[in-house]
Amino acid sequence: MIPWQTNALRGPNRWSGRSVLELYLPPEAAFRSAPPLARVVKPLADFLDSGRFTTTHPESISSARSVLDRLxxxxxxxxxxxxxxLRIAQWMSAMSGVPVAWLEPAESLASDEDCxxxxxxxxEMEEELLACKCFGLAHEWIEACQRGDSYPIASKFRELFDYADDIRLGPSSRAILDAAKARGIPSYRLTLGSLCQLGEGKHQRRIWTAETDATSAIGESIASDKDLTKRLLRNVGVPIPLGRLVTSPQDAWxxxxxVGLPVVVKPKDANHQRGISIELTQQDEVMKAYDWxxxxxxxxxxxxxxxxxxxxHRLLVVGDRMVAASRGHFETVTGDGRSSIEQLVGILNQDPRRGEAYTDPLGVLKLDAAAKIELSKQGLTVESIPEAxxxxxxxxxxxxxxxxxDEVHPQTAAQAVLAAQVVGLDVAGLDVLAEDISAPLAPQRGAVVEVNAGPSLSCHVAPMFGNPQPVGEAIVEMLFPASCSWVIPIHGLLASAYDEPCKNQVQSWMQEQIAKGLTAASVVPGSVQxxxxxxxxxxxxxxxxxxAALGNPRVEILLVVLSPRDLLGHGLPIWRLDELRLVDGAIESIRASGTEEVFRVLRNAMPLxxxxxxxxxx
Structure with missing residues (x-):
């Protein structure tokens, strides 16, 4: 086993303006003979050509091919x-959805003469744990190639894909953060979950997937109460299906x-289509649907x-606009005269685009109670063998x-916005049933059947068919209109040590900013002021x-004390510097640490x- 250690650089660093995971190897391991390149590269290239994988990151596939071509x-x-x-770890990273730059390995000189x-x-990395996983799987693959062992590439890729789903932000959060990045708005992941901060200090906003810090808790509660939501929508003239709460299977019938047959039976607080049975006409169907x-x-x-x-249909409303719409499809199987419905569904689920992860383009089709009710209406069971x-x-x-x-009728779009507003949501996903979404709902007996808080953006960001919509951009624009600021000035103070001259310079800077009427913060060893x-x-x-300082909603300007040793060992602790000052003696410390490497970190963090x-x- 090759001994190796890693070090995470979570800000601009000597390698890149992005976060980087460094893997350290002793020279005898680094210069060990690699297996024949054809044995390493060809199976991975064949796997890419096979299409036996799912990805919601098509740009990553071209990056993965480029890595193999260069290698x-x-x-x-x-x-x-x-x-x-390193190159196979790059390939793994690209396949996980994180394309990275081509960086060169380099020697790290020991600071101790005995080492x-x-x-x-x-x-380059997005998440440290995912980068470690990429290095680990790359090591497994090269070892297998060296020994001539078989290796389950497809299942290992699925393992990587699912792990990335668990570790990375979801597609909704990423769509918003990518849109923020395009506008120069900094973002910070605050938890291992989906809570993120956009902007800095007094200008910050927060999101949690497709919910914002302005999303009303009352609105969320109303949206989860389907009966109350329907009453509010009916009161403002939005078409809805009539119905009521029921207390038993008999009451459901x-x-x-x-209300008139056929009917839908669903939980009062239905979400993600759970527990819903549709177009029921028989008493036994309705009563079974109640239990389901x-x-x-x-x-x-x-x-x-x-x-x-x-x-x-799913209509997405952001603020006072309907910004995207997506259409679903009926899930069907086609008989071959030999296979049962259960077997046909099993074959359908072998499609690599289907999976349990929320980033899989298609979900696994399940023969649950709702599906069995649907089959019974066609005179079938899961064991039935439909003719060819x-x-x-x-x-x-x-x-x-x-x-x-582009197909949604303007009246329907306006009703969607009204529905979101009457519920009290700044971002809402509306489930709409319509035979023709380009026509008004009422004449065709279409209806808004649900209003959802925190809707998934996946179907709009990466539809299987049609054009992706700029939904992340719409949310960022709502949070940060063009006239808004989103950053605060960040100053750096480069010092060899946090000694008296450095402390005096920090206090002088603080007093200067306070005298200007600003709420100032300074980050020094051990504390934040x-x-x-x-x-x-x-x-x-x-x-x-x-x-912590950037997350304080009162801070208007920030000073961070930096040391050359920390810059090399951990990278810059923030994503940019607007101004940089030196404490006396810092230049000597920079020379001792490695002048060019320290300068490279700082250049990667500052506008030219x-x-x-x-x-x-x-």
Whole structure:
């Protein structure tokens, strides 16, 4: 086993303006002979050509191909173990959805005369754990190639894909953060979940997937109460299916007769289509659907409502605009005269685009109680063997696959905005049933059947068919109109040590900013100072202290004390510097640490026009 260690650089660093995971190897491991490149590259290229994988990141596939192309062009004599390991880790990262730059391994000179130098493999990263996983799987693959062992590439890729889903932000959060980045708005992930901060200090906003810090808790509660939502929508003239709450299977049948058959039975607080049964006409179907709604919806409150004909559509409202729409499809299987419906569904689920992860383009089709009710309406069971070419309907509310934003009738778009506003949501996903989304709803007996808080953006960001919509941009524009600021000035103070001259310079800077009427913060070893308040953060690293200051909603300007050693060992603790000052003696410390590498970190963090001349040796 090759001994290796890693070090995470979570800000601009000597390698890149992005976060980097460094992997350290002793020279004897770094220059070990690599397996033949053809044995390493060809199976991975064949896997890409096979299409036996799912990805919601098509740009990553081109990046993965590029890595293999460049690696295969490397002369075998130059293909050291370190070089091949880094490139296959790059390939793994691209396949996980994180394309990275081509960085070169380099020698890291030992600071202690008794220690030998090591080789460093730098891999740009989005999440440290995911980058470690990429290095680990790359090592497994190269070892297998070296031994000539078989290796389950497809299952290992699925393992990587699922791991990335668990570790990375989801597609909704990423769409918003990518849109923010395009506008120069900094973002920070605050938890291992989806809570993120956009902007800095007094200008900050927060999101949690597609919910914002302005999303009303009252609005969320109303949206989860389907009966209340329907009453509010009806009061403002938005078409809805009539219905009521029911208390038993018998009451469900009575309600079905009241509103008129066919009907829908669903949990009162239905979400993600759980526990919903559609177009029911028979008493036994309705009564079974009542039990299914309680079981799958995990609720004791069930609704029966009119069945609105048409296809399922999802309309996304952001602020006062409908910004995107997607259409679902009916889930069907086609008989071959030999296979049962259960077997046909199993074959359908072998499609690599289907999976349990929320980033899979298609979900796994399940023969649950709702599907069995749908089959019974066609005189079938899961054991039935449909004749050849017969299309069998399994589920009416399939995945949202097709963008239809440009088709939505203006009246329907206006009603969607009104529905979101009356519920009280700044971002809402509306489920609409309509046979023709380009026509008004009422004449075709279409209806808004649900209003959802925190809607998924996946179907709009990466539809299987049609054009992606700029939904992340719409949310960022709502949070930060063009006239808004989103950053605060960040100054750096480079010092060899946090000694008296450095402390005096920090206090002088603080007094200067306070005299200007600004709420100032300084990040120093062990603490954060906000105006005259000192917050003890001795157990935190510099990055954590800096993020604490940037997360303070009162801070208007920030100073961070930096040391050359920390810059090399951990990278810059923040993503940029607007101004940089030196404490006396810092230049000597920089020379001792490695002048060019320290300067490279700082240049990666500062706009060119803000860089002092001494950063360029003048």
């Amino acid at each position: 295969s062009g490397t002369p075998q004599t130059q293909a050291t173990w370190a070089e091949v390991w 030998e130098s090591q080789w460093v493999l730098p891999l 009575a309600a079905a007769l009241e 709604a309680i079981e799958d919806g995990q609720t004791g409150h069930v609704m029966v409502e009119q069945f609105a004909r048409g296809q399922h 070419h017969r299309e069998v309907l399994i589920r009416r509310t399939g995945d949202l696959t097709t963008d239809c934003t 906000i105006q005259d308040q000192c917050i003890d953060l001795e157990d935190c690293d510099t990055r954590t202290r800096a993020l 026009e803000a860089q002092p001349k001494w950063l360029h040796g003048t």
